[in-house]
Amino acid sequence: MNLRGIHAIYRYEMNRSFRTLIQSLVSPVLSTILYFIVFGAAIGSRMDNISEVSYGAFIVPGLIMLTVQMQSVNNASFGIYFPKFIGTTYELLSAPLSFVEIVIGYVGAATTKAFSIGLIILSTSYLFVDLEIKYPFFMICFLFITCMTFSLLGFIIGIVSDNFEQLNIVPMLIITPLVFLGGSFYTIDMLPAFWQNFALLNPIVYLISGFRWSFFGVGDVPILTSVIFMLIFTSICISIIWYIFKTGYKIKN
């Protein structure tokens, strides 16, 4: 395995984030803090507890998920799309790197960035709400796998996109609505019966529910369902990437 090659991609991507620290770190953290202030402190103080958890604390897992999912997708998609855009993918393709190694480099960096942002937001949330994490180990694992899976998804988006508009279509028009409607700010049982069934078609519901379970021991769906769903989602992303590299789709001429 070309470990130095993987490390080169990883390091290069991480350095790019450090060069644009305000965009990469400050911006997503600030946005989430604003959510805490508005929904947690201002509106949340007038709302009833949900499953014996204050509303301010209840939205923490959802807000973390909202941010890390978007960040994972954006970082990974931009990470691979930018070399495509400026034409430097020739370097990757002509280097002694396997496709798996290229994916590890880019997805690893995007995962690290999103995971770090998730942890920073979690730490920041303690400034605004009282929070106890019931299953911290599970929470860390779930956060990490979510970051990795959405980074894989972002990588796919970056590969298949032909321009910046396409690069933003999936995150803006598909992922953002699904995350907002996936129970970040409410539980599914707060919805009317019809919409509850409809909401269960949203894959993000299972991820937010699983992550929230790790905080409070309760979720919209059983934790096993969330875990199975997460594994299916990860497998689908890996399979698509495997297909892309096997066929050279949008990578090789």
Place this chain on the structure above:
Amino acid sequence: MSEIINVKNLVKKYDNNFTAVKNLSLKINQGEIIALLGPNGAGKTTLISTICGLSSITSGSIKVNGLDVINDYRKTRDLIGLVPQELALEPFEKVINSINFSRRLFGKKDDNEYIEKLLSKLQLFDKKNNIIKSLSGGMKRRVMIAKALSHEPQILFLDEPTAGVDVELRKDMWNIIKELKNEGVTIILTTHYIEEAEMIADRIGIINHGELLLVEEKNELIRRMSVKILNIKLKKTLKRIPQKLKKYNLKIIDNGQSLNYFYNIGNEKTGITSLLSDMNEIGINLFDIQTQETSLEDIFVKIIKD
């Protein structure tokens, strides 16, 4: 010279059914400079792309140093450096970081001494901490070469390395290429500039419509294909070629004031002596004589047209 690249019956067909390379076979020797000439869309870049791993192969095989470029891609790519046609560089990165990145991709440890030597050779040393965006086009071209050489390859592909650069820089590039050859690097370059091939290549390959029309040692090609013209200025106007001179490849020009005699320098006998002797015999007096030689460009145009 031992063979370092062997392309055998290569076919590259794109999804839209366009065949860019048609059953092409080519052997490249270690340490030589081979120039691939051909018009736009001839298949030169596609050929390079398949050897370097940027393009998949439809059929045929490519071996580098005896190893298959698909099955042994790690070993073969390790031997190859590629400078593509376009100036493809991360604009916001420092020169030195970009070059080190390229080296690391090949699994090589950082080697500051080698990279600094390389930068000096390419006159980039004082620019090493500059942001790539701030460099001129010529300097960016040098950075591309430095990146391609960063992992110490034995083979260097240069896809139109001097396209769009000024004459001075082009000559600098030729010197760099010659220097690399002296260090034992095998160089394959594609170019539109016939002069470039004439100046630096050991062998010339001509590609058109995805087919390799010929590949030959440069001097031999020029010797074999070049036609010389003996321009004979006459003292008296000549209206038609006399019967005795019809066996020669002659053409009356300048309203009969001159004759052009076409001959091949590759032939053992040029026929000049007997022509002049025959002219003297039938009383045609000469005023002046001069010769012209066809260039590689003329040869290239002739081969492409044929």
